[in-house]
Amino acid sequence: MPPLAERNLFHDKVRLTVTVTGIVFSVVLIVVQLGLFIGFTTATSNLIDHSGADLWITSKNVPYVEQGVAFSERKLNQVRAVPGVADAQKVIAHWTQWKRHDGGQESVQIVGINVDDSMERPWNLVEGRVEDLKSPDAVILDELYKQKLGVTRVGEVFEIGGYRARVVGFTRGIRSFTTSPYVFTSFKNAQDFTRMREDQTLFILVRLAPGANLVEVRQGLLDHVKDVDVLTNAQFSHMTTFYWMFTTGAGVAVLIAAVLGLVVGFVVVAQTIYATTVDHLREYGTLKAMGAPNRYVYKVIMKQAAISAVIGYVLGMMVSVFVVHGSEKGGAAILMPTPLAVGMFFLTLAMCVGAALVSINKVTRLDPAMVFKG
């Protein structure tokens, strides 16, 4: 086939620029909106998803991780006695106040862990070591929140909940969904910072023994440990995400923005591809008059749409990567996991081909006599 689709596309540089710009705009809009949505949902359950635990033991009816209710740490021994439990550790995740050098206060979420254990440790450390948290007043926080908390370097001393706190390290990319940054510290420090009684904890994290059955161990825990909920990591993650995204309404706004991004993106692409097709309507009429079956004409239009999609996708993703990279140091995370990047390719293709189908409808209804008009 003579390269009609390619030539139609590349012949008019202005039209090509308009078409590609429309698709690039749509790709970036959709990636940013969906990326924001993914970033928000990921941030809500960050602590749970990175905990490394199989099960979470909480007080009854705790709806999400930030809403833990204290219970006796003596349950830890009961948990450890249940068959199939390889490891169990106390964890605190609770809000308290961080006092900056200028006297200002910021709300933070203290995450108290057993430093010698592998569960719920801070990840992505860029400065310091987790083991540094063994010091009585040591804390690790994310570099994203340095400015917010008035921190400039490791070694600085602040006040948390009226207790001395010394920064021993920084992580990168551990965002909180709320405005309160996570501050990692030892379990003992966390009790002090949050003014929790020494014999209490908020959560017990459980890791199963190799080969142990999750359902059976969970049931065993429910049977042997009273007045607690036993949730799988996935369950608790989902509950927390659901709470923040939908119960608070914050996530609904992001979700609606993402859906609007999809709709606006599709409309822009549809309008762009439609205009490109209509520009060549007379030629398609001529093709049909020459005896080209509809499928031949459709092939030209589809090919044109597919080429536009590929060019728009590549350029759009280049811009998107730039935006995503730029957001890493910003307040809102825009994530572009591989499935989103790959899915976006097929979505762009589908949008362009779908838009072409709309314009094909116009071609199908072409007044054949148009070819006889001078």
Place this chain on the structure above:
Amino acid sequence: MQAAIAVRNLTKKYEEGTTGTLALRGIDLDAHAGELLLLMGPSGSGKTTLLSIMGCILTATAGSVRVGGREVVGLRQKELPAIRLEHIGFVFQGFNLFPTLTAGENVELMLDLKGVSAAKAKKRSQDLLEQVGLGGKYASFPADLSGGQKQRVAIARALAGDPGIILADEPTAALDSETGRGVMKMMSDLAHKRDRAVVIVTHDSRVLGFADRIVKIEDGAIAAADDAEMVPAGLLAREFPRAAAGLV
């Protein structure tokens, strides 16, 4: 001899709301291989509608149209492109070349529709452009060609499918007098030397001298002296005396 196109009692009505416009009323007409037939008449007389139906682009409301011996009235829309592709080549007033393709590729497009391989299509395209006197213009884009050259490319494209019938709509309207004569000479040769049935819709009285027959259409019907269906070339002087004096 079987007509390349045989039209019988052809009626075309355009529906418009509750009323309709009768564009063609009981047309009977044959176009034979080896003759050049002119369809003439004032604007709105129905000649382009007739050409469109003869070319299987529009469908008739009633009557019969046989193309290459096959009845086409009543065929489904999706069956018509194959008839066009097999039997008919079109030449348009506005040339209707694909501006983004070269002259050669414009011709190859028709060959591609016919299923000819790319290599053979290129060779055939070059041959056809040679035949219409554009041997050196294979790689030229339509924008770089004169009106006459564009129309010759269009003729080469129409011939590419090796059709038995050439239908042309005002092929000289956009051309100057001399170029128009050249194009008409080419159309005449197609009829007389290559045995095609050539049907031309035209307002251009300068081309009358090339016609074997002239059919005058008025108000959707064939109108000729003495109610004759066809106007033989011999009647040219009576029907179009000024044109005949100038060209024949």
